[in-house]
Amino acid sequence: MNENKRSFTELGISSKYAENLAKINITTPTPVQERIIGEILEGKSVMFQSETGTGKTFAFVLPILEKINPEIKNPQAIIVCPTHELCAQIKLEIQKICDYKVALCFGGAPIKRQMESLKEKPQFVIGSLERIKELIFLKKLKLNETKFLVYDEIDRLSQAEERDFSTDLINLMPKDIQFIGCSATVSENVKNVFEKALKKLNEEFQIERIELPNENVLQEKISHWAFFAEQRDKIPTLKSIILAEKPEKVLVFTGKLDQVENITQKLRYKKIECEGLHAKTDKVVRKSIIDRFRSGKIKILVTSDLSARGLDFPNVTHVIQMDLPSNDDFFIHRAGRTGRANQSGINIVIGDGYEMKKYARLEKKLKIKVYPKILRCGKIYPADYFQDEVKNNKGESNGHKK
Numbered sequence: 046m047n048e049n050k051r052s053f054t055e056l057g058i059s060s061k062y063a064e065n066l067a068k069i070n071i072t073t074p075t076p077v078q079e080r081i082i083g084e085i086l087e088g089k090s091v092m093f094q095s096e097t098g099t100g101k102t103f104a105f106v107l108p109i110l111e112k113i114n115p116e117i118k119n120p121q122a123i124i125v126c127p128t129h130e131l132c133a134q135i136k137l138e139i140q141k142i143c144d145y146k147v148a149l150c151f152g153g154a155p156i157k158r159q160m161e162s163l164k165e166k167p168q169f170v171i172g173s174l175e176r177i178k179e180l181i182f183l184k185k186l187k188l189n190e191t192k193f194l195v196y197d198e199i200d201r202l203s204q205a206e207e208r209d210f211s212t213d214l215i216n217l218m219p220k221d222i223q224f225i226g227c228s229a230t231v232s233e234n235v236k237n238v239f240e241k242a243l244k245k246l247n248e249e250f251q252i253e254r255i256e257l258p259n260e261n262v263l264q265e266k267i268s269h270w271a272f273f274a275e276q277r278d279k280i281p282t283l284k285s286i287i288l289a290e291k292p293e294k295v296l297v298f299t300g301k302l303d304q305v306e307n308i309t310q311k312l313r314y315k316k317i318e319c320e321g322l323h324a325k326t327d328k329v330v331r332k333s334i335i336d337r338f339r340s341g342k343i344k345i346l347v348t349s350d351l352s353a354r355g356l357d358f359p360n361v362t363h364v365i366q367m368d369l370p371s372n373d374d375f376f377i378h379r380a381g382r383t384g385r386a387n388q389s390g391i392n393i394v395i396g397d398g399y400e401m402k403k404y405a406r407l408e409k410k411l412k413i414k415v416y417p418k419i420l421r422c423g424k425i426y427p428a429d430y431f432q433d434e435v436k437n438n439k440g441e442s443n444g445h446k447k
Contacts, residue, residue, distance in 0.1 A: 050073055050074065050079065051074065051079060052073070052074070053066060053074055053078075053107070056074060056078070056079065056082045056083060057082065057083065057086050057108070057111065058082065058107050058108075058111060059111060062107060062110060062111075062142055062143070065141065065142035065143070066103075066142060069141055069142075071103070074100075075099050075100035075104075076095075076099065076257060076258070076260065077093065077095040077099045077100055077101055077104045077257050078100050078103055078104045078107070080093075080104075080255065080257060081093055081104040081105065081108075081255065082104060082107055082108050083108075084253065084255070085105060085108035085109070085112075085223070085225060086108045086111060086112070088223060089223075089253055090223055090224040090225065090243070090250065090251065090252045090253070091224075091225055091226075091252065091253050091254075091255055092199065092224075092225075092226040092227070092231055092235070092236050092239065092252050092253070092254045092255070093226075093227050093231070093254070093255040093256070093257065094227070094228060094229065094230065094231035094254075094255070094256045094257060095227070095229065095257040096229055096257075096259065096260055096262045096263070096381065097229045097262065097377070097378060097381025097382070097385070098262060098357070098381055098384065098385030098386060099257070099260060099262070101197075101227045101228075102134075102135055102138050102197075102357075103138065104227070105195055105225050105227065106135070106138060106139055106142075109122050109193050109195075110139075110142070110143055110145070112192065112193075113145065113168055113192075115145075115168075117168070117190050118166035118168075119166055119168075119187060119189070119190040119191075120148075120163075120167060120168065120169065120170045120186065120187070120188070120190065120191055121168050121169075121190055121191060121192050121193065122168065122169050122170070122191070122192065122193040122194075122195065123169075123170045123171075123172075123177060123188075123191055123193065123194050123195070124169065124170070124171040124172075124195040124197060125171075125172065125173070125174055125177065125194070125195065125196050125197065125202065125211075125214070126171065126172070126173070126197045126198060127173075127197075127198050127201045127202055127207070128198075128356075129151050129153065129154075129173070129328065129331070130331070130335055130356050131197060131198065131356060132149055132151055132171045132172055132173070133149060133332070133335075134356055134357060135171055135197065136149055136169075136171055139169060145167070145168040145169060146165055146166065146167035146168055146169070147167055147168075147169040147170075147171060148162040148163055148165070148167040148169070148170050148171070148172075149162070149171055149172060150162075150163075150170055150171070150172035150173070150176045150177055150180055150186070151172045151173040151176050152173050152175050152176045153328055154328060156176070156179070156180075159172075159176070159180065160180070160183075160185045163180065163185050163186055170186065174202065174207060174210040174211060174214055175210060177214065178210065178213065178214055178217070181217055188217065188218060188219060189219070191218065191219060191222065192219075192221075192222065192223060193222070193223050193224075193225065194214075194215070194218055194222050194223070194224050194225070195224075195225045195226070195227075196211065196224075196225070196226040196227075196239075197226075197227060197228070198227075198228050199226035199227060199228050199231060199235060199239070200228045200230050200231055200232070200235055200374065201228070203235045203238050203239070208238065211239070211242075212238070212239070212242040215239070215242045215243060215245075215246060216242065216245065216246060218246060220246055220247045221247070222246070224239070224243055224250075224252065226239060226252075229374075229377060229378060229381065230374045230377065230378075231254065231256070233254065236252055236254045239252065240252045262381065262384055262385075263377065263380060263381065263384075263411060263413055264411075264412055264413050264414075266384035266387070266388070266389050266390065267380055267381075267383060267384040267389070267390050267391070267392050267413075268389070268390070268391045268392070268416065269380070269391075269392050269393075269394075269408075269413050269414065269415045269416065270391060270392070270393045270394070270415070270416050270417075270418045271393075271394050271396065271401060271404055271415050271416070271417045271418065272286065272393065272394070272395045272396075272417075272418055272419070272420070273396065273397070273398075273401055273417075274395050274396070274397065275397050276397055279367055279395050280307070280308055280311050280312075282395050282420070283297065283308065283312070283365060283367065283395060284311070284312060284315050284317060285420045285423070286365065286393065286395075286420070286425070287312075287317055287345065288317075288423065289420060289423055289424055289425050290363065290391075290425060292344070292345075292362050292363040292391075293344065293360065293362045294338075294341065294344055294358075294360050294361050294362050294363070295344065295345050295346070295361070295362065295363040295364070295365060296346055296348060296358065296361055296363070296364050296365070296379075296382050296383070297319075297345065297346065297347040297348065297365045297367065298348060298349070298350065298364065298365070298366045298367060298368075298379050299347070299348075299349060299367040299368060300349070300350060300367075300368050300370050300371075300375075301349075301368070302323050302324065302325065302349050304367065305321040305322065305323040305347050305348065305349055306321055306323075308321070308347045308367065309321035309347050312345070312347070317345065318343075318344065318345065319343070319344075319345035319346065319347055320334045320337070320338065320343050320345070320346055320347070321346075321347045321348070322334050322335070322346060322347070322348040322349070323348065323349040324349060334346070335356075338358060339358055339359065341360070350370065350375055350378075350379070356382070357385065358382060359385075359386075360388070361382050361383045361385070361390060362383065362390055362391065363383060363390065363391045363392075363393065364379055364380055364382050364383045364390065364391070364392045364393065365393045365394075365395065366379055366380075366392070366393065366394045366395070367395055368396070368400065369394060369396060369400045369403050369404060369407070373407065373410070373411075376407060376411075377411070379392075380392040393418075394415075417429075419431075
């Protein structure tokens with residue numbers, strides 16, 4: 046199939062970047078990269094939707110690199126993300142293929158240190174809405190050379206608690222800014238919110254919304270399992286699944302912050318090594334945990350939904366959801382942490398009666414196939430395995446009588 050694909054250089058990417066991509070085993074553009082790179086190189090403002098794990102980061106980073114002027118020692122691209130982890134991940138991706146300076150600027154970290162990093166004249170600034178705005182108002186982040194404003198996970202940046210910050214930041218940008226937004230889920234309403242803000246900056250502004258064809262990652266690359274458990278039995282069920290399945294690398298999600306520590310402690314009590322991560326985790330500790338999980342030194346990471354958004358953890362074999370989030374998009378983002386980069390994965394939901402009914406509705410809505418499972422004697426079986434066995438035995442017994 047790859048013979049019909051264009052190479053990175055054919056898409057307009059310099060050979061030096063193509064060679065650096067090859068060094069990290071990226072040799073063929075993904076569909077989203079093939080579709081989006083040219084649009085950005087042409088100077089269009091775009092908002093694109095593509096499934097998790099399809100290569101969105103390099104889809105916008107590569108054309109921006111092509112258009113950055115190395116002679117200008119001021120921020121030329123500002124990338125906004127909803128989490129510190131995603132900011133750090135994008136910085137890492139950029140530094141894999143170029144030598145440009147990148148400054149991280151987000152809340153919860155010392156602002157003085159970030160001011161010092163801006164004095165080094167970075168070409169990229171990556172950070173949170175509030176901190177970037179603060180640095181602009183303090184006149185520490187100058188926008189006179191800024192050409193690009195990128196909103197990664199733009200659907201989350203358009204939610205009620207972030208929307209005003211998002212549109213206010215747009216109003217501070219140069220009138221000729223090129224705007225780029227992306228996520229796995231981008232609605233027409235999200236596009237309208239940002240286009241309205243951009244038209245206040247420049248009435249001729251237009252955003253092209255591009256929805257990439259579904260690659261069916263959720264349907265074809267990920268197996269979906271369901272385990273029934275009452276609330277009080279969920280953690281023992283999780284423990285039994287881990288011991289039976291022996292996953293190589295697993296992300297355990299819970300929507301309740303206080304449950305992260307509870308789950309972690311109870312797994313450790315059963316001699317199952319794991320780490321916990323949530324929004325209140327100390328920044329230094331959080332970075333250490335993420336680095337160790339990414340490298341494979343930690344096999345089991347229990348986390349709140351902060352890690353479900355945009356983070357690329359390689360080789361996650363299993364995702365286990367201890368609850369079903371109220372927002373269907375969060376289910377998609379959670380499940381999408383496995384089955385990435387053409388690998389397969391398993392997404393498991395441990396739910397009570399109410400959640401199983403909701404899971405059944407999701408199965409129809411998302412066109413996925415859910416396989417009910419049970420645990421018996423330390424092993425995992427299809428839920429109807431023993432019913433079929435009883436039927437077969439009855440059939441054999443009846444046949445013998447005949």
